Amino acid sequence: MSVMKKGVLALTVTASLIVATATVAKPASSEKHAIYATELRQSIFKLLGSNMGPLGAMAKGKIPLDAKVVEKNATRINQLSLMITDYSRTDTSKFNVKTEALAKVWQQQDHYAKDAGKLTKASAALIAAAKTNDEAAIKKAIGGVGKTCGGCHDDFKKD
Numbered sequence: 001m002s003v004m005k006k007g008v009l010a011l012t013v014t015a016s017l018i019v020a021t022a023t024v025a026k027p028a029s030s031e032k033h034a035i036y037a038t039e040l041r042q043s044i045f046k047l048l049g050s051n052m053g054p055l056g057a058m059a060k061g062k063i064p065l066d067a068k069v070v071e072k073n074a075t076r077i078n079q080l081s082l083m084i085t086d087y088s089r090t091d092t093s094k095f096n097v098k099t100e101a102l103a104k105v106w107q108q109q110d111h112y113a114k115d116a117g118k119l120t121k122a123s124a125a126l127i128a129a130a131k132t133n134d135e136a137a138i139k140k141a142i143g144g145v146g147k148t149c150g151g152c153h154d155d156f157k158k159d
Protein backbone atom coordinates (compact mmCIF):
# COMPACT_ATOMS: atom_id res chain seq x y z
CA MET A 1 0.00 0.00 0.00
CA SER A 2 1.30 3.48 -0.85
CA VAL A 3 2.14 5.93 1.92
CA MET A 4 -0.64 8.17 0.59
CA LYS A 5 -3.23 5.38 0.85
CA LYS A 6 -2.06 4.47 4.36
CA GLY A 7 -2.45 8.11 5.36
CA VAL A 8 -5.99 8.23 4.03
CA LEU A 9 -6.83 4.96 5.78
CA ALA A 10 -5.44 6.27 9.09
CA LEU A 11 -7.50 9.43 8.70
CA THR A 12 -10.65 7.46 7.94
CA VAL A 13 -10.15 5.22 10.96
CA THR A 14 -9.51 8.24 13.23
CA ALA A 15 -12.58 10.01 11.89
CA SER A 16 -14.84 7.01 12.49
CA LEU A 17 -13.46 6.63 16.03
CA ILE A 18 -14.31 10.26 16.74
CA VAL A 19 -17.83 9.72 15.40
CA ALA A 20 -18.17 6.55 17.49
CA THR A 21 -17.08 8.19 20.76
CA ALA A 22 -19.41 11.09 20.05
CA THR A 23 -22.44 8.82 20.37
CA VAL A 24 -21.36 6.51 23.20
CA ALA A 25 -23.16 7.04 26.49
CA LYS A 26 -21.15 6.93 29.69
CA PRO A 27 -22.82 5.67 32.86
CA ALA A 28 -22.75 8.12 35.77
CA SER A 29 -19.98 7.16 38.19
CA SER A 30 -21.99 7.77 41.38
CA GLU A 31 -25.38 8.98 42.53
CA LYS A 32 -23.91 12.44 43.12
CA HIS A 33 -22.62 12.50 39.54
CA ALA A 34 -25.99 11.27 38.24
CA ILE A 35 -27.85 14.03 40.09
CA TYR A 36 -25.53 16.72 38.76
CA ALA A 37 -25.67 15.36 35.19
CA THR A 38 -29.48 15.34 35.42
CA GLU A 39 -29.50 18.95 36.59
CA LEU A 40 -27.32 20.02 33.69
CA ARG A 41 -29.44 18.09 31.17
CA GLN A 42 -32.64 19.60 32.53
CA SER A 43 -31.09 23.09 32.47
CA ILE A 44 -30.83 22.88 28.69
CA PHE A 45 -34.49 21.93 28.41
CA LYS A 46 -35.58 24.60 30.90
CA LEU A 47 -33.82 27.24 28.80
CA LEU A 48 -35.43 25.80 25.67
CA GLY A 49 -38.82 26.06 27.37
CA SER A 50 -38.14 29.61 28.53
CA ASN A 51 -37.18 30.72 25.02
CA MET A 52 -40.02 28.85 23.34
CA GLY A 53 -42.75 30.17 25.69
CA PRO A 54 -43.08 33.65 24.17
CA LEU A 55 -42.82 32.25 20.65
CA GLY A 56 -45.73 29.88 21.24
CA ALA A 57 -47.77 32.79 22.65
CA MET A 58 -46.95 34.87 19.54
CA ALA A 59 -47.91 32.04 17.19
CA LYS A 60 -51.27 31.74 18.98
CA GLY A 61 -51.83 35.52 18.85
CA LYS A 62 -51.83 35.82 22.67
CA ILE A 63 -49.09 38.45 22.51
CA PRO A 64 -48.04 40.65 19.58
CA LEU A 65 -45.53 39.15 17.18
CA ASP A 66 -42.11 40.74 17.50
CA ALA A 67 -39.70 39.54 14.80
CA LYS A 68 -36.65 40.79 16.74
CA VAL A 69 -37.58 38.70 19.80
CA VAL A 70 -38.32 35.74 17.54
CA GLU A 71 -34.89 36.03 15.94
CA LYS A 72 -33.14 36.34 19.31
CA ASN A 73 -34.95 33.40 20.90
CA ALA A 74 -34.63 31.24 17.79
CA THR A 75 -30.88 31.89 17.82
CA ARG A 76 -30.69 30.78 21.45
CA ILE A 77 -32.80 27.70 20.71
CA ASN A 78 -30.49 26.88 17.81
CA GLN A 79 -27.43 27.11 20.07
CA LEU A 80 -29.09 25.11 22.85
CA SER A 81 -30.11 22.41 20.36
CA LEU A 82 -26.40 21.82 19.69
CA MET A 83 -25.82 21.12 23.40
CA ILE A 84 -28.58 18.52 23.86
CA THR A 85 -26.57 15.42 22.97
CA ASP A 86 -23.47 16.54 24.90
CA TYR A 87 -25.47 17.25 28.04
CA SER A 88 -27.42 14.01 27.69
CA ARG A 89 -24.36 11.79 27.31
CA THR A 90 -24.07 10.73 30.95
CA ASP A 91 -26.39 7.77 31.41
CA THR A 92 -28.30 8.35 34.65
CA SER A 93 -30.84 5.57 34.08
CA LYS A 94 -29.38 3.24 36.74
CA PHE A 95 -29.69 5.86 39.46
CA ASN A 96 -32.59 7.12 41.47
CA VAL A 97 -32.78 10.63 40.03
CA LYS A 98 -35.83 12.82 39.51
CA THR A 99 -36.16 12.75 35.76
CA GLU A 100 -38.64 12.49 32.94
CA ALA A 101 -36.02 11.09 30.57
CA LEU A 102 -36.75 7.56 29.39
CA ALA A 103 -33.89 5.02 29.43
CA LYS A 104 -34.26 5.01 25.63
CA VAL A 105 -32.22 8.24 25.59
CA TRP A 106 -29.12 6.10 26.20
CA GLN A 107 -30.27 3.00 24.33
CA GLN A 108 -31.12 4.79 21.07
CA GLN A 109 -28.58 7.57 20.96
CA ASP A 110 -28.54 7.91 17.20
CA HIS A 111 -32.30 8.37 17.15
CA TYR A 112 -32.02 10.92 19.98
CA ALA A 113 -29.30 12.83 18.10
CA LYS A 114 -31.47 12.79 15.00
CA ASP A 115 -34.38 14.32 16.94
CA ALA A 116 -32.03 17.00 18.31
CA GLY A 117 -30.81 17.65 14.75
CA LYS A 118 -34.39 18.28 13.65
CA LEU A 119 -34.62 21.06 16.24
CA THR A 120 -31.34 22.54 14.97
CA LYS A 121 -32.77 22.63 11.46
CA ALA A 122 -36.19 23.96 12.43
CA SER A 123 -34.71 26.73 14.59
CA ALA A 124 -32.38 27.75 11.73
CA ALA A 125 -35.45 27.99 9.49
CA LEU A 126 -37.12 30.16 12.14
CA ILE A 127 -34.12 32.52 12.28
CA ALA A 128 -34.38 32.89 8.49
CA ALA A 129 -38.15 33.46 8.67
CA ALA A 130 -37.73 36.10 11.41
CA LYS A 131 -35.37 38.02 9.14
CA THR A 132 -38.06 38.25 6.43
CA ASN A 133 -40.50 39.90 8.85
CA ASP A 134 -43.30 37.95 7.16
CA GLU A 135 -45.82 37.24 9.93
CA ALA A 136 -47.41 34.16 8.35
CA ALA A 137 -44.00 32.63 7.56
CA ILE A 138 -42.76 33.32 11.09
CA LYS A 139 -45.82 31.72 12.70
CA LYS A 140 -45.48 28.69 10.46
CA ALA A 141 -41.79 28.35 11.35
CA ILE A 142 -42.57 28.64 15.10
CA GLY A 143 -44.99 25.74 14.59
CA GLY A 144 -42.18 23.85 12.87
CA VAL A 145 -39.93 24.28 15.91
CA GLY A 146 -42.70 23.24 18.30
CA LYS A 147 -43.25 20.07 16.30
CA THR A 148 -39.63 18.99 16.78
CA CYS A 149 -39.87 19.58 20.57
CA GLY A 150 -43.00 17.45 20.71
CA GLY A 151 -41.50 14.82 18.40
CA CYS A 152 -38.60 14.14 20.73
CA HIS A 153 -40.80 14.27 23.82
CA ASP A 154 -43.05 11.60 22.28
CA ASP A 155 -40.01 9.41 21.75
CA PHE A 156 -37.87 10.07 24.83
CA LYS A 157 -39.79 11.82 27.61
CA LYS A 158 -42.34 10.49 30.10
CA ASP A 159 -45.67 12.33 29.75
Ligand code: HEC
Binding pocket: 038, 041, 042, 045, 046, 048, 049, 050, 052, 077, 084, 098, 099, 100, 101, 102, 105, 112, 113, 115, 116, 119, 145, 146, 148, 149, 150, 152, 153, 156, 157
Ligand atom coordinates in the same frame (compact mmCIF):
# COMPACT_ATOMS: atom_id res chain seq x y z
C1 HEC B 1 -33.72 15.39 21.41
C2 HEC B 1 -34.87 15.33 22.28
C3 HEC B 1 -35.56 16.58 22.76
C4 HEC B 1 -35.82 17.73 22.07
C5 HEC B 1 -35.50 18.07 20.62
C6 HEC B 1 -36.51 18.60 23.00
N1 HEC B 1 -36.68 17.98 24.20
FE1 HEC B 1 -37.54 18.79 25.85
N2 HEC B 1 -37.00 17.14 26.93
C7 HEC B 1 -36.43 16.01 26.43
C8 HEC B 1 -36.19 15.07 27.50
C9 HEC B 1 -35.55 13.70 27.36
C10 HEC B 1 -36.64 15.68 28.68
C11 HEC B 1 -36.59 15.11 30.11
C12 HEC B 1 -35.30 15.56 30.77
C13 HEC B 1 -35.15 15.06 32.18
O1 HEC B 1 -36.13 15.12 32.96
O2 HEC B 1 -34.07 14.58 32.53
C14 HEC B 1 -37.14 17.00 28.29
C15 HEC B 1 -37.67 17.91 29.18
C16 HEC B 1 -38.16 19.15 28.84
C17 HEC B 1 -38.69 20.12 29.78
C18 HEC B 1 -38.78 19.94 31.31
C19 HEC B 1 -37.46 20.43 31.91
C20 HEC B 1 -37.42 20.36 33.42
O3 HEC B 1 -36.78 19.43 33.97
O4 HEC B 1 -38.03 21.21 34.08
C21 HEC B 1 -39.07 21.22 29.05
C22 HEC B 1 -39.67 22.51 29.57
C23 HEC B 1 -38.76 20.93 27.66
N3 HEC B 1 -38.20 19.68 27.56
C24 HEC B 1 -39.00 21.80 26.61
C25 HEC B 1 -38.56 21.59 25.31
C26 HEC B 1 -38.76 22.55 24.23
C27 HEC B 1 -39.51 23.86 24.35
C28 HEC B 1 -38.16 22.01 23.12
C29 HEC B 1 -38.07 22.59 21.75
C30 HEC B 1 -37.68 23.97 21.59
C31 HEC B 1 -37.62 20.71 23.53
N4 HEC B 1 -37.88 20.49 24.85
C32 HEC B 1 -36.94 19.88 22.66
C33 HEC B 1 -36.09 15.79 25.12
C34 HEC B 1 -36.12 16.74 24.10
